[in-house]
Structures are given as structure tokens and as C-alpha cells.
Amino acid sequence: MSDEVARVLAAAAQGVFPPADGTVTVVAQPNERDAGVLAFTAHSVVFTDEDPDWVRAELAATSSDALAAAMNPVFLARMTARCGRHMNTIDLLTVADALPGPPPVALREIDDPEHPRVARAVKFRDGVRVWAADGGMVVLGRGVAGRWEAAVEVDEDARGRGLGRDLAVAARHLVPGPAVWAQQSPGNARSVRTFQAAGYRPVGSEALFIAG
Incomplete structure (x- = not known):
């Protein structure tokens, strides 16, 4: 290693x-x-x-x-x-610096291992934590080489109001390390725009070889 x-x-x-x-x-x-x-x-x-x-x-x-x-x-x-x-x-592959203070959206931490976003996260990350908002959720965990990674989910009927951006910003307030990483499929332009609007900087591309 x-x-x-x-x-x-x-x-x-x-x-x-x-x-x-x-x-x-x-x-x-x-x-x-x-x-x-x-x-x-x-x-x-x-x-x-x-x-x-x-x-x-x-x-x-x-x-x-x-x-x-x-x-x-x-x-x-x-x-x-x-x-x-x-x-x-x-x-x-994008990254953003951690931010001080409370997140810009009301959140409550939850334990929902059956949620598809959470179930996927635990396959790739350790120490996964999940927070729910009205209309969405943010997931944090330690991914590649121990880096802190974020993913967000917005309900279909809550889209178009900037919630995805707010959740991506929230991850910057919640992360216990100096920075938080996020990956977006390049074809998912909505996700790319959301994370860049939340201050995540593109640094490169990434392909992971997945076991199992």
C-alpha cells in the first residue's frame, strides 16, 4: 500500500x-x-x-x-x-475548500441504509454520514485514499429552486477535513453546473476500477 x-x-x-x-x-x-x-x-x-x-x-x-x-x-x-x-x-473530479459556520440549508442527520444513494455510497466510502433536507439529502464519506467525498440528491419535485447547489455548499460546511471532493459524470450537465455554482473547482478526471 x-x-x-x-x-x-x-x-x-x-x-x-x-x-x-x-x-x-x-x-x-x-x-x-x-x-x-x-x-x-x-x-x-x-x-x-x-x-x-x-x-x-x-x-x-x-x-x-x-x-x-x-x-x-x-x-x-x-x-x-x-x-x-x-x-x-x-x-x-472536483474539489472545494471547507467553509466555517452552519450550512445554508436546514438539515437533520439520518440513518437510512436502504436509500439507494446511501447504499451506493457505502460501497465506495467509509464512515458514511447522511443529512436530509426538505426535498433532498447530502452524503459525506471517506473515499479514494481517504479523501472526504460528497454526493447530493434532490427530489424530482424540489428541483429548479437551487436546492442542489445549497446541499453541495452544505457539504463544505459539514466536512471535518480541509477540503471536500465530488465527482460528476461529464454528460450530467445539471450536476456539473450545480457543483461549480457551489464553488467546486475542476481538477481532472477519474476512472475507478471497482471490485466485486
């Missing part, structure tokens, strides 16, 4: 990124659960316990474009086959 991914993420949260030199860094997984690829501007980080020499050979064979090789679908498919995992989507 390695803490290199945690160091890369902590630096990125402060606006310090790997060198934009067109290369790929291969590091060990931070834990048994978390494996995948982080892509920043002209630099990618593959975190896996697979043989680094095999990973580099596959990257070279996948694409002549080193800038895109680590997020090339062919490489990602070979990686998931190699490690016996699967992946969902390539997400936009």
Missing part, C-alpha cells in the same frame, strides 16, 4: 498538480479497495497493484498519444480485465 495517491490529491486540492510533461506515473494502490486512474493536465496517475512494467507496456501499446493513453477506453478495458474489476464512468 502507498500514500502517494493521498499526497497527489492533497496537493491538487491546493492547486499544485503533477508536472504537465505528458507522462504517466504508476503507483501502488492506497488500499485494497481503491484502484484507478487520475488524469490531470498532461499528466496521469495510475494507481494499481498490478505490475508497473505491464502497465507501462499496455500504455505504450494502446495509443501513440501519451497525453490520452491512460484514459483510452482500450487501456481501461485491459486494466479491468487484468485486475478482475469493472468500471462505471469516467468522472469529472
